[in-house]
Amino acid sequence: MFPTQFTSTSFTWERKKLGDVAEKVIQKNNNNAFKNVLTNSAEYGIISQRDFFERNIANKNNISTYYIVQNDDFVYNPRISNLAPYGPINRNKTGYTGIISPLYYVFRVLNISTAFIEWYFKTTCWHKFMYQHGDSGARSDRFSIKDNELKKLPADDMEQEKIAKTLTSLDNTLQLHEDHLQFLHSFKSFLLQKMFFDNDIPPLLRFNKFTEKWNQCRLNDHTIVTMGQSPNSKNYTNNQTGKILVQGNADLYKNKVLKRVFTTEVTKTAVKNDILISVRAPVGDIARNQYESVVIGRGIASIKGNDFLYYQLEKMKNNGFWNKYIAGSTFESITGKDLKNTKIYTTISDEERKIGNIFSSLTKIIQLQEHKIDSLKKLKQFLLQNMFI
Numbered sequence: 001m002f003p004t005q006f007t008s009t010s011f012t013w014e015r016k017k018l019g020d021v022a023e024k025v026i027q028k029n030n031n032n033a034f035k036n037v038l039t040n041s042a043e044y045g046i047i048s049q050r051d052f053f054e055r056n057i058a059n060k061n062n063i064s065t066y067y068i069v070q071n072d073d074f075v076y077n078p079r080i081s082n083l084a085p086y087g088p089i090n091r092n093k094t095g096y097t098g099i100i101s102p103l104y105y106v107f108r109v110l111n112i113s114t115a116f117i118e119w120y121f122k123t124t125c126w127h128k129f130m131y132q133h134g135d136s137g138a139r140s141d142r143f144s145i146k147d148n149e150l151k152k153l154p155a156d157d158m159e160q161e162k163i164a165k166t167l168t169s170l171d172n173t174l175q176l177h178e179d180h181l182q183f184l185h186s187f188k189s190f191l192l193q194k195m196f197f198d199n200d201i202p203p204l205l206r207f208n209k210f211t212e213k214w215n216q217c218r219l220n221d222h223t224i225v226t227m228g229q230s231p232n233s234k235n236y237t238n239n240q241t242g243k244i245l246v247q248g249n250a251d252l253y254k255n256k257v258l259k260r261v262f263t264t265e266v267t268k269t270a271v272k273n274d275i276l277i278s279v280r281a282p283v284g285d286i287a288r289n290q291y292e293s294v295v296i297g298r299g300i301a302s303i304k305g306n307d308f309l310y311y312q313l314e315k316m317k318n319n320g321f322w323n324k325y326i327a328g329s330t331f332e333s334i335t336g337k338d339l340k341n342t343k344i345y346t347t348i349s350d351e352e353r354k355i356g357n358i359f360s361s362l363t364k365i366i367q368l369q370e371h372k373i374d375s376l377k378k379l380k381q382f383l384l385q386n387m388f389i
Contacts, residue, residue, distance in 0.1 A: 018107070019151030021117070025073060025106035029066045029099045038069055038098040040077035042084035046092045066099035067106045072114050074121070076105040076150070078142045086130040087143050089121040105150060115164035117155065125388045129153050163387050170383070174376045181369045188362050192315040195355055197345045210351045220340035224304045227279070227336040228296035231265035238262065244291055246270070248299030249278040252287040254370075255363065257294060269293050270302035275310050277301050279339060281332035283325070284317035286310065301339055307356025312344060314359075 037049040044052065046069070069075060069092050078087045091114065092098070100106060109117050120126070133152070134145030194205040197214065219225060230247065242262035245251075251258050257276065270276060270289050278285040280299040288310065289302070296302055303309070316322070326332040346352070 016155050017151060018153040018155045021112040021155050022074070022107040022109045024147065024151075025067055025069070025108055027068045029064050029068055032060075032064055034068060034097060034099045035060075035063070036096065036098040037063065037066070038075070038092070038094070038100045040075045040088055040090050040100070040104060042077075042081050042088040045088075045090040046075055046094060048094070048098070063099060065102055067102060067104070068097060069100050069106055070097050070108070071095055073106055073108050074117065075100055076107075078103070078105075078144065080141060080143050086127055086134070089126075091118045105147065112155070113160040113164045115168055116160035119164055119167045119384070120155065120388055123384045123388050126153055167380070167383060167387075170376065170380055174373065174380065177369065177373050177376060181366065181373060184362070184366050184369060188359070188366065189318060191358065191362070192311065192318060195358070196312050196315050198319075207351065207354050210348070212348055212351070214345045214347045216343055216345055218340065219303070219342045219344050222344060222346060223309070225336070225340050226268055226270070226296070226302045227339070228298050228300040228302070229267040230297040230299075231263045231267050231295060235263050235265035236261055237264055243269075244294040245297060246276060246289075246294050246300050247297035248280055249282055249285050251300075252276060252278060252285050254367065255287050256290050257287055259291075263295055266295055268296050268302075270296050270300075275303040275305050275313065277303060277313065277339070279334050279336075281326075283322040283332055283334050284313070286313050286317065301336070306352060307360050308347075308352035309344065311356065311359040 038046050039049040039052050040046050041052060071092055071094065073092050074089060075092065076087060076089045077084075080087055130143065130145060130153075133149045134143055191205070195203050197203060202214065228246075231245065236245065238261075240259075240262060242264045243266055244257065244259050245261045245263040246257055247261065251260055270293070272289055272292050274289045276287050276289055276296065278299060279301050303313075305313075322334060325334045325338050
């Protein structure tokens with residue numbers, strides 16, 4: 001099967017082998033000229049061994065046999081994992097020359113786009129070859145393949161510059177969006193700290209014309225709190241005609257209820273727009289119920305409340321408010337009494353509405369940004385699967 005091609009191009013893909021476009025690096029670290037030991041991680045790529053393990057693993061008296069890895073050299077690590085079922089092949093993008101264990105295979109590409117080869121090894125196109133020409137080795141955590149076989153690995157060579165530029169541009173765009181998402185989360189955390197009481201310190205940011213003193217009260221005196229009660233497990237079902245069961249934190253996802261388990265027995269319920277809070281490990285996670293009615297188990301409590309209360313509870317969770325109730329407990333949980341007696345702050349309705357609107361809008365912006373990132377990741381995965389043979 002041939003890959004998706006760019007418009008106006010009709011190249012015939014030329015089947016090449018790794019040995020045709022790369023050479024094995026065999027230069028040893030004679031006289032210990034280089035000290036910076038590298039490692040090749042499936043998750044993080046090629047990084048300093050000290051940064052990865054937070055300490056030096058290699059014996060400084062035994063690094064003369066290590067291979068020298070220049071910037072843009074590639075390293076194959078035969079250690080297998082869920083992220084790299086045949087071991088990761090990554091490019092040294094540290095910007096400096098380092099050394100790596102002789103257990104790794106180091107190679108340098110010639111007369112071919114380095115970025116193209118880097119992207120090629122981010123796909124699974126080469127996995128079939130590894131499966132057919134290697135074995136799992138004597139150790140279950142390592143893949144074994146002879147050097148001569150590895151040199152036969154297909155490394156196709158057409159449209160390489162366009163493919164590399166497209167994927168690199170997409171990756172840069174994805175990184176920009178992820179950086180912006182991180183900024184939005186940080187900005188929201190900043191506002192949560194400044195627009196609500198912080199312990200006994202009044203909010204430092206307030207809207208103009210609001211000068212009224214905020215009041216403190218028990219949660220149960222301000223609104224209705226309902227502790228969940230689990231149905232009998234024999235009444236659990238996968239049939240979606242049953243009631244949605246919210247048992248605990250696993251059923252809360254991105255501020256909403258995750259429809260996962262159903263029940264034919266109705267115990268305690270929460271209605272649409274109720275705040276749901278986890279009262280078992282991890283305590284304090286919250287969501288808005290978007291369904292007309294759900295059954296809540298003993299790991300959940302429901303709270304009637306506006307957005308002002310919702311984001312006040314989110315701020316309390318972020319600040320570790322619930323830790324004082326669960327310290328020293330074998331199983332992290334809070335009681336109904338603890339929850340109902342929790343002290344919260346209130347203000348006049350207009351100010352509560354404005355504060356709630358700010359955080360509701362910001363949360364929607366964050367969700368849209370997350371959706372953009374998910375879409376970009378799906379596009380990247382599609383291109384990786386369809387732009388290589």
